[in-house]
Amino acid sequence: MFAENQFKVEMINELPENMAIAVYRCGDLVDLCRGPHIPNTSFVRAFACISASSSYWRGKEERESLQRVYGVSFPDSKRLKEYLCLMEEAKERDHRKLGQAQELFIFNKVSPGCCFFLPHGARVLNKLKAFMQQEYWDRGYEEVVTPNVYNMSLWETSGHAANYRDNMFVFEIDGKEVGLKPMNCPGHCEIFRHRPRSYRELPLRMADFGVLHRNEASGALAGLTRVRRFVQDDAHIFCRESQVKDEVEGVLKFIDDVYKIFGFEYELELSTRPDNYLGVVETWNRAESQLKEALGACGKPWKVNEGDGAFYGPKIDIGVFDALKRKFQCATLQLDFQLPINFKLTYAPEDEGKHERPVMIHRAILGSFERMVAILLEHYGGKWPLWLSPRQAIICPASSDWLEYAEQVRGKIHRAGFHVDIDKSGKSMGKMVAEAHKVSYNYILGVGQDEAGSGEVSVRARHSKGALSKISVDEAIRRFREEVAAFK
Ligand SMILES: [Zn+2]
Structure with missing residues (x-):
């Protein structure tokens, strides 16, 4: 069928012998495609070529030079026009461009993926942090300050050594392996267990503006949106199982209050128990029903992603939309039954004879400050509101x-x-x-x-x-x- 096209023949020849090959027909045209396709071209009411450039076949310099064309289609020209306007606006608002024009930050090859915030950029960061600190003050969070470098034994307990090592900066001190923290959670577990805990102390809301390092591949680094060194408005809530609903409701309210200030629209999705879950089904069921109650109480529409939770607990995904209707993931709301087990965290309940295990809630509202600066810069198109502005x-x-x-x-x-x-x-x-x-x-x-x-x-x-x-x-x-x- 495709004998006239050497490239298609090449692709077909490389497929496993027994693999089914899908082709789609549209009028006279029959082509290789995994699909799905729209039934016919009458659905293509408005279209535009987004870009066209030459590129090497399969990205290999020694191969043929071909023309690559990107196009986009919408059911009507109004929606196409709106999309093209937003794309144009997005280019204008690119945070790298605005960040340079406003002298907010620079990058330098002496430290790839790590941002240098200039005085005006640091002003914005500090204002965001002060804002979160005031919110913590009002909402019963306590700030802690924790180390950056930990013995590998900590990462073995937390499971990061087994599952996250490739993303960590690991090196040696005094002949012993240590790792720069990619997350604050294990350090917070150490604080929780440094002395016996009572149910009277719960919920314990521990906030941390610690510096985190993740070894992102150099090819993936992009402005402030993907960096190796960053700070989150991170916090962990240690609570009793019976407190999950109230705590989650509090976090959802927190998210709503903050995003309203920025003018972000957002959507909520609950991810439930996956097939490879750890722990007890009953614990999962009770937690999920509390999450559903909390979501119901927040008054916003939400949907369920069945089986999409992490193996250690269900989570709520929060997708935010900026002024250009682009979707981002900033906030985190993740329940964790596993880390308290790994770190043997317990507290004494009313009946002091037997100890109970707390539930841990990982949560962030802004996510990484670096990324939030980029999102806000593009969201406001560089026109900071007075309270956040580096140039008032x-x-x-x-x-x-x-x-x-x-x-x-x-x-x-x-x-x-x-x-x-x-x-x-x-x-x-x-x-x-x-x-x-x-x-x-x-x-x-x-x-x-x-x-x-x-x-x-x-x-x-x-x-x-x-x-x-x-x-x-x-x-x-x-x-x-x-x-x-x-x-x-
Ligand atoms: Zn965490």
């Missing part, structure tokens, strides 16, 4: 005569806790304003003779398209504070 205000003096007054204003706003700069370039007001817009300052404060005379500033907000209001410095600070407080 810039003072533009009408001429160098007003630099001293500009410094006074800067000092006052800086002491009030805002990131404020002065444009000392000596350029015209129009040019300074244009450049301030380019790096997305939230507020531009003009100062000159009038303002210096009355102790005021002429405020131009990024979102108000240039409208000016002349107000006192104190009033400007009051407005900034009000806007920051309103982000929730």
